[in-house]
Amino acid sequence: MECISVFDMLKIGVGPSSSHTLGPWRAAERWIEELKANNTFNKVEKISVDLYGSLSLTGKGHATDLAVMLGLSGADPELVPVESIDVIIKSIANSKTILFNNELPLVFDPKEDITFNKNFLPFHSNGIKFSATINGRKRSSTFYSIGGGFVVKEERKNSKKNKNIFQNTFPYPIAKGTELLQFCSDLNMSISEVVLENEKSIRPIETIDFELQRIWNTMLECMYVGCHSEGILPGGLNVKRRAFDMHQRLIGDTTYNDPNEWIAAIRNTEVKFRQIIKWVSCFALSVNEVNASLGRVVTAPTNGSAGVIPAVLMYYLVIENHDGNFEDIKRFLLVASEIGSIFKKGATISAAMGGCQAEIGVSSAMAAGALCELQGGTPEQVLVAAEIAMEHHLGMTCDPIGGLVQIPCIERNAMGAIKAINASELALDSDPHHMKVPLDKVVNTMWETAKDMNSKYKETSEGGLAVGVNLTDC
16 A cells, blocks of 8 residues: 655645646656766766657646756755746756756757657656766666656556655555545544644654644745746746736735735735635736746645645635634644645546646545534544545646646646635535545546546647637737
């Protein structure tokens, strides 16, 4: 039984895509680790990179080539100052050299040494091959970015088991919703309590609390930055940031000095139905505008869907419960991560494999279930909320215009957040014993839908809005 930690599902990184940016970035780090483990790193004379399938087709729009260069340079996606990214990239491009892992200077021309191959490798649609010339001979290593920043190799036949995650360590291993509910019943615990017990088996509670607080701080900072940044998003579509103007209209003349004072300020604003919808949408838009501009976000479970969970959690804190505190945030993130892991184990969280249902659909289900527990829902109602949210995202295509995580991706986060809140309310007013579609069935259905979906609707920009809307229209 594979054991996916909350910190596997929720990762701090840089936008715009977990599978096309963070994944290749991490793959470059993994390759460097391989070279060092084999004592060949210092013998490298030249390096090159080949991108395949979806990484090639939408790689430029998702900054895959930039992420690869940053990873090869030794930059850490969690820590690198985002304002230094452009400096690093321009230095490599202008000098045609790269400081490999910030240690070894090598000749490297991005235009010549990063190749975009439109053909797909058989193992997964997001393939990336790194090659190093050592003693005059080229040696290659291939990785696959399988969504959510997870990276695997083809060394094992079952890719589901091939991850940098904990194996066979949780006291309460969970692959399905029914197993989760059974543990809740046997232990007389809520979902968040069961998940916390699993986390405590692999790291101290102090570490768990510290890292969860760091995740929330990153989410909050991301929303704050997005709501206070105006202008045009990079990429050539001339997409205007909307969160700034929306936020200005909503916040009015209220004053504050930092993100925490901002929360208190929002609590004092008008909260009629229309304003609530606008606030939730504003939070979601703000995150994904930051993501689209190579800002720092939390993969939840992917970068393209990073706005749903913080928007719904912020909704709870500023609308539902003005006394909400870290314990509420902690419970929310624990529940959300567990629901996400069930989808990852039973289906996919990669748009390249399953379309946008695998990203916005999963994030909406995660947020709906987490909100439901905070609102007093039983474990059964929590899974009903997650099921309802996903059920109404089934079949959603991934069709980014120009291969950019802007249209329709940013707006879809707002819609996913609103659906999550609605799903939670429906679940709280439902008797789980009367529900006809259990969570595990919708997970299976999502995976079957993903397998049946035409590849042009799976993050290739070869179908849907990506071809229905001309770039000249933008």
